[in-house]
Every structure is written in C-alpha cells, then in structure tokens.
Amino acid sequence: MPRPHLTVSALALVGLLPTAPGLAAPAPPATPATAAVLRPGAPGAGDPYFPDMGNGGYDVSSYDIALAWNPATKAIAATTTIKAVATQGLSRFNLDLKGLVVQSVRVGGASAAYSRSGAQELVITPPKGIAKGASFTVAVTYKGVPKAINDPTLGRSGWVATADGAVALNQPFGAATYFPVNDTPRDKATYIHRITVPTGYQVIANGEPTAPMTSGGNTTYVWKMTSPMASELSSVAIGRYTVTTGTVAGTSIRSISAIAKSIDRTGAGARLNTATGAVVNWQRNRFGAYPFASTGGLVAPIGVGYALEVQGRPVYDQGSPTVSTGLLAHELAHQWFGNSVTPKQWKDIWLNEGFATYAEWLYDEAHGGPTAQQQFTAHYNSTSWTGKVADPGRDHIYDGLVYTRGALTLHALRNRIGTATFDKLLRTWAATYRGRNVTTADFIATAERVSGKNLDAFFQDWLYESGKPSLRSAQ
Numbered sequence: 001m002p003r004p005h006l007t008v009s010a011l012a013l014v015g016l017l018p019t020a021p022g023l024a025a026p027a028p029p030a031t032p033a034t035a036a037v038l039r040p041g042a043p044g045a046g047d048p049y050f051p052d053m054g055n056g057g058y059d060v061s062s063y064d065i066a067l068a069w070n071p072a073t074k075a076i077a078a079t080t081t082i083k084a085v086a087t088q089g090l091s092r093f094n095l096d097l098k099g100l101v102v103q104s105v106r107v108g109g110a111s112a113a114y115s116r117s118g119a120q121e122l123v124i125t126p127p128k129g130i131a132k133g134a135s136f137t138v139a140v141t142y143k144g145v146p147k148a149i150n151d152p153t154l155g156r157s158g159w160v161a162t163a164d165g166a167v168a169l170n171q172p173f174g175a176a177t178y179f180p181v182n183d184t185p186r187d188k189a190t191y192i193h194r195i196t197v198p199t200g201y202q203v204i205a206n207g208e209p210t211a212p213m214t215s216g217g218n219t220t221y222v223w224k225m226t227s228p229m230a231s232e233l234s235s236v237a238i239g240r241y242t243v244t245t246g247t248v249a250g251t252s253i254r255s256i257s258a259i260a261k262s263i264d265r266t267g268a269g270a271r272l273n274t275a276t277g278a279v280v281n282w283q284r285n286r287f288g289a290y291p292f293a294s295t296g297g298l299v300a301p302i303g304v305g306y307a308l309e310v311q312g313r314p315v316y317d318q319g320s321p322t323v324s325t326g327l328l329a330h331e332l333a334h335q336w337f338g339n340s341v342t343p344k345q346w347k348d349i350w351l352n353e354g355f356a357t358y359a360e361w362l363y364d365e366a367h368g369g370p371t372a373q374q375q376f377t378a379h380y381n382s383t384s385w386t387g388k389v390a391d392p393g394r395d396h397i398y399d400g401l402v403y404t405r406g407a408l409t410l411h412a413l414r415n416r417i418g419t420a421t422f423d424k425l426l427r428t429w430a431a432t433y434r435g436r437n438v439t440t441a442d443f444i445a446t447a448e449r450v451s452g453k454n455l456d457a458f459f460q461d462w463l464y465e466s467g468k469p470s471l472r473s474a475q
Contacts, residue, residue: 038129041093043121045184049346049394052120053173054184055094058084058136062189065179068196068218069238074161076100077143080179089132092125096176096183098158100144107138120176120183138180146178153395156304163262165201165239167300169308169315172346172397175231186344186437188228193236196220202241204258204298206234206311225311227292228435230342233311237298244269248277253290256313259321260300268321272297279328282363283336288427291340291434295332299323309334309356325367326360333359336430344437347391350463351443353398354389354406361407376411379404380471390440390463409462412474416458417451425450 041057060082067078082095098120105114107126115123122140130136146159146166158174160167168178175181193205199219207225214220225234241258248255257272276295284290292312302317307327314331316323337359338352361372370378387393387401389409396402414422429446444459461469 037089037131038091039089041088041090043094043117043123045182045186047184047345049397050173052118053096054187055096055182057088057090057093058086058182060084060182060187060189061135062191063179063181063234064192064194065236066194066196067178067236069166071165071198071201073145074166075143075145076178078179079139079141080181082138082140082180084136084138084182086130086132086134086136090126090130092123093130095122095124095138095140095180096120097122097140097142097180098149098176099147100142100178103141103143105138105140108136112138122180140180142180149174149177154398155306160302160304162239162300162302164260165197165237167237167239167298167302167315168235169302169304169310170234171232171308173232175234178236181231183231185230185232185342185346188230188342188435188437190227191225191229191234193223194220195223195236195238197238200240201238202243202258203236203238204241204243204256204313205236206313208254208293209256227311227340229311229339233309233339233342235308235310235313235315237300237315239300241298241300242269244273246270246273246277248280248290248295249274250281251284251290253277253280254294254296256294256296258296258298258300263299263301263319263321265321268299272299272321272323275323275325275328276332279325279332279363282366283329283333283359286362286423286426287333287336287359288430291335291430295335297323297328297331307331309338309352311335311339325363329360329363330356340435341430341433342437344439346394346397348438348440349392349397350389350402350406350409351438351440353403354410357403357407358410361411372411372414376408379408380468383408385468386466388464388466405462409459412462412469412471413447413455413458415474416455417447417453421451 044051045054062083064081067076069076105112105124110127113125117123148156148160149158150156157169158177176183195203196218199214203221205223207223210222212219212221240261242264243258246255255273257269259268280295296313299316299321301319304317307316309331333356337355343351361375365372383404389405392402428450448455458473461473
C-alpha cells in the first residue's frame with residue numbers, strides 16, 4: 001500500500017511536518033549469534049568515479065517523497081518513505097543526504113538511531129538487525145533549504161532555485177540534495193512525488209499525475225513513476241508553468257509539456273507536444289516500443305546551461321519555448337538509451353551519450369539533413385582522439401569524447417555489420433535490457449550475438465584505445 005497522503009493541514013508550509021525529539025536511543029548490542037550474520041552496509045556502491053555515491057547492503061524498491069515548499073523561505077519540510085530489501089544481514093546502513101536537518105528516522109515503524117558522516121552519509125542503526133532477504137521500510141523526516149551542487153568540471157546539479165521556484169536536475173549526483181536516497185544508477189526503483197505548494201504554483205515530476213488536491217490556500221500534486229528509475233533521472237519542478245496535455249499521434253502514449261509562463265507563447269505547449277510526438281514516433285519505429293507511459297518536456301530558463309534526459313519528460317534549460325529538432329531527438333533517444341537501459345557504472349556513459357548523439361545523426365539522415373556517413377566523415381577528420389571512450393575518467397563524462405566518438409563508434413559498427421543488422425541490434429539491445437542495468441561488455445556480447453561476428457578487435461580499437469582508430473576496422 002502507498003503511504004497515506006499528507007494533507008495540506010498537516011503540512012501548513014515549513015514547520016508543517018512535526019519535529020521529532022532528538023536521536024533515538026542506540027540499538028542494543030547484538031548477541032554473538034546475531035553478530036555473526038549482521039554487519040554494516042557499505043557507505044558507497046563501488047563506482048570508482050564517485051566512491052561516496054550510493055550504498056551497499058540493500059536494494060530499494062520504492063521511494064515516496066512527501067514534500068512541502070515555502071516560496072518565502074525557499075525551505076522544504078518533508079518525509080521520504082523508502083521500501084527496500086536487505087541483500088545482506090544489516091546491523092546498520094547508509095542513505096545519501098546532503099545538508100538538510102534530519103528530525104527523525106523510523107525503520108519498520110520504530111524509532112531508529114542515526115548520525116551524519118562526511119558530506120552526504122546518513123548512517124542509520126535500526127532498533128534490531130535486518131536479516132538478509134528481509135523487506136523493510138525507512139521513513140526519514142527532515143527540513144531545510146536545499147542547495148545545488150556546483151562541481152568545477154561537471155557543472156550545476158541537484159535542487160536548483162529559479163526565479164519562481166526550483167527544478168531538481170539530479171545527474172550525476174544531485175538527488176541527495178532534496179531526499180535521502182541510495183544514489184547509484186544500479187539501484188532503480190519506482191517513485192511517488194507528493195509535493196505541496198501554495199495554490200497558483202504548478203509541480204511537474206516523473207511519471208503520471210493524479211488530480212491535484214487544494215485546501216487552505218495550498219495545492220498538493222502527486223506524480224507516480226511506476227517504471228524502474230535511477231535516482232539521477234528523477235526530477236521535480238516547482239514554479240509557474242503552462243501545462244499542456246495530449247497524446248502522441250496514433251498511440252495511447254500520453255504527452256505532457258510544461259513551459260514556464262515567463263517564456264510561454266500562445267500554442268507553444270501544443271507545438272512542443274506535437275514535435276515531441278513526431279520524434280517519439282520515428283524513434284519507436286527505429287528503436288522499438290517506447291519504454292514509458294508518457295512523454296513530453298519541460299522548458300524553463302533554469303540557468304544550468306544544459307538539457308537533461310529526465311525519465312519520461314526531458315528538461316530543456318532555455319529562454320525560448322521552441323526546442324530544436326536535434327535536441328529533441330537527442331534527449332528523447334535517451335528514454336531508450338540511458339533511462340530504460342542504464343549503465344551500472346559511470347565509466348560506461350557512452351552507452352547513454354554516444355547512442356543519443358548517433359540518434360540525432362540518424363534522425364537528420366531520415367529527414368533531409370546530412371547523412372550519418374557525412375557526419376561520420378566530418379567528425380572523424382576533426383575529432384580529438386585523446387582518451388578512452390569506455391573509460392573517460394570522472395571529470396570527462398560529459399566531454400565530446402563520450403558524445404562524438406561514441407557516435408562515431410556506432411556508425412563504424414553500422415558499417416562493419418551492415419545497416420539491417422545494426423538496426424536489429426539497436427532494437428534487440430533496447431528490448432533485452434529494458435528496465436535493467438548494463439555494461440559495455442553486455443553491449444559487445446549483444447553485438448556479436450546479433451551479427452554473428454567476432455568484434456573484439458573492433459571494440460578494442462574504437463572504445464578502449466586512445467588515438468585515432470583505423471577505418472580498416474570498420475570494413
């Protein structure tokens with residue numbers, strides 16, 4: 001059962017959620033028998049690029065984020081309820097949470113001890129150990145003013161304040177700025193956002209909305225994402241938006257577009273839905289079934305300088321309501337490549353960005369633009385070939401190496417195995433790993449299985465060597 005809905009009267013905006021007393025009493029010492037099977041969960045998920053991100057010892061199945069936002073103070077008051085399964089016997093475990101004041105933690109309905117460690121570790125000791133394989137629920141109540149992350153090489157992410165609200169853009173590590181989370185792409189879960197704001201503001205989040213509920217001058221919006229989603233792809237936007245709904249032509253796929261009222265123009269939402277639907281329909285024919293229940297987009301002047309493939313509904317940071325076709329093709333392709341099929345580790349991000357960049361080339365090729373071969377030739381002769389595509393390094397996950405050389409690799413593979421086989425490969429890849437996590441090795445194995453060719457030397461040359469690969473390997 002989902003968590004009971006927080007009424008507006010229970011929230012009453014900042015200070016709305018009750019303040020719990022101090023820390024719960026420490027858990028009693030484990031018995032020798034218990035100690036033999038219980039141990040702390042790891043404080044990281046093992047990603048070499050971001051060793052502090054994520055945690056070990058459990059797998060999350062769902063997040064229920066009930067949050068009230070105060071426009072006067074920019075503060076939030078929230079309770080996030082997490083359902084998870086222990087993958088080991090747990091004496092304690094961690095969640096990621098940056099800043100914010102924790103007021104109480106409950107595990108299985110009972111008060112739990114907690115402490116903070118480092119920049120983002122919330123360390124939770126339940127009143128009794130959790131056995132391997134056991135399901136458990138964690139409820140964290142907290143408050144404060146969320147702060148964006150400004151990384152010197154990867155840019156701004158997390159809870160970003162805007163002129164009339166906020167937008168959460170969580171790639172690669174921003175989710176923990178507004179809710180406690182196992183912040184690793186490897187731990188996908190379903191999400192419910194229950195966001196309360198003063199009436200007159202709108203809230204857009206992942207998934208499908210239910211009817212807003214208004215009481216006492218406040219409105220609560222509920223959005224549910226029922227497909228598995230990595231935390232980096234979760235998002236919530238609060239502000240003054242014009243929201244337009246519809247369906248993708250010829251399908252039952254819902255389309256929901258939100259445009260900031262400060263840049264809205266008459267009919268802009270309908271035009272964005274139509275343009276989005278046209279791209280989605282073309283991509284469905286090329287990549288296979290659209291992986292989610294709805295599509296659309298959010299356009300607003302956020303100030304981060306990029307668009308982001310938020311699951312189901314990309315966010316476009318711009319001052320015009322019209323999104324270019326190339327950008328639509330890129331971000332919407334991510335719904336297949338990156339969102340539905342998600343790398344386990346950040347070193348394999350070319351499986352996101354190389355695929356989305358190549359999707360732009362394919363879309364151009366099919367709609368009167370330059371062919372993919374023309375794009376390949378131009379970039380092959382001008383691209384910097386320093387670095388490894390399949391392991392670019394922490395500070396280079398958004399470099400052109402990942403995007404452009406990733407796309408070049410896919411076109412070279414298309415030349416190597418033939419267009420018909422390549423198209424089959426894309427559809428097989430998207431269908432086989434739908435809703436799952438992958439590695440580059442998984443893609444290589446799939447490419448070899450679909451093509452019937454040994455491609456080890458090809459991928460070694462194009463993905464794992466620094467330097468310009470020979471065109472002979474693509475023949």
